[in-house]
Amino acid sequence: MLKLYYSPGACAMASHIALEEAGADYEVVAIDLKTGQQKTPEYLAINPAGVTPALVTDEGVLTENLVIMGYVAQTHPEAKLADNDSSFEFGKMQAFNGFLGSSLHPAIGRVLFARPPLEGEARDKALEMALAKYDLVEQHLLKGPWAMGEQYTVADGYLSVFTRWLRQANLLDASRFPKLNAHLDRVQERPAVQLVLSMEGLAPV
Numbered sequence: 001m002l003k004l005y006y007s008p009g010a011c012a013m014a015s016h017i018a019l020e021e022a023g024a025d026y027e028v029v030a031i032d033l034k035t036g037q038q039k040t041p042e043y044l045a046i047n048p049a050g051v052t053p054a055l056v057t058d059e060g061v062l063t064e065n066l067v068i069m070g071y072v073a074q075t076h077p078e079a080k081l082a083d084n085d086s087s088f089e090f091g092k093m094q095a096f097n098g099f100l101g102s103s104l105h106p107a108i109g110r111v112l113f114a115r116p117p118l119e120g121e122a123r124d125k126a127l128e129m130a131l132a133k134y135d136l137v138e139q140h141l142l143k144g145p146w147a148m149g150e151q152y153t154v155a156d157g158y159l160s161v162f163t164r165w166l167r168q169a170n171l172l173d174a175s176r177f178p179k180l181n182a183h184l185d186r187v188q189e190r191p192a193v194q195l196v197l198s199m200e201g202l203a204p205v
């Protein structure tokens with residue numbers, strides 16, 4: 001059985017949603033980031049980077065949401081969580097996920113989770129840079145109704161993690177981000193997503 005190490009509400013929710021959407025046989029282990037559980041020797045033995053998610057498989061451990069989501073989509077083709085028939089379309093989805101993981105996530109993470117928190121002009125600048133990444137998704141990358149077009153993919157659960165954070169911070173402005181708002185609502189209507197939220201002790205936002 002697969003085992004996902006996650007932190008409630010954090011980016012690992014994307015991998016959690018992928019597993020639930022796939023109907024995978026999995027269990028979850030919560031890691032408390034606030035108490036630093038991700039830096040304990042026990043967890044570092046699983047993921048030496050000291051971050052969640054980590055997915056334990058029969059073959060070993062996979063890390064990075066992008067990789068875990070791709071693995072789940074490829075090992076559960078019947079769930080159609082990616083275009084597994086076209087390497088090019090699969091690559092396009094992973095390019096979308098790569099942008100979220102390597103560009104948008106660090107940008108918004110700096111604004112919302114920096115310790116000590118950013119203040120004044122430094123925060124304003126960081127926020128401007130982060131919102132520009134959301135603009136790119138709103139205006140160019142999100143095809144609609146789902147991230148990659150007509151078919152729901154793992155990219156949708158991933159995007160919803162970051163739009164959820166923005167909405168919680170009252171920054172997902174309806175006039176600036178109409179498509180992202182509608183997309184988040186659409187994702188949160190999915191039964192698998194609602195189950196993941198309740199498993200993580202959370203509610204739709």
Ligand SMILES: N[C@@H](CCC(=O)N[C@@H](CS)C(=O)NCC(=O)O)C(=O)O
Binds near residue numbers: 010033063
């Ligand atoms: N690129 C990684 C990012 C993982 C990551 O930064 N996870 C955060 C939660 S969103 C974390 O565990 N942070 C704990 C820490 O930095 O101490 C991925 O997508 O898997």
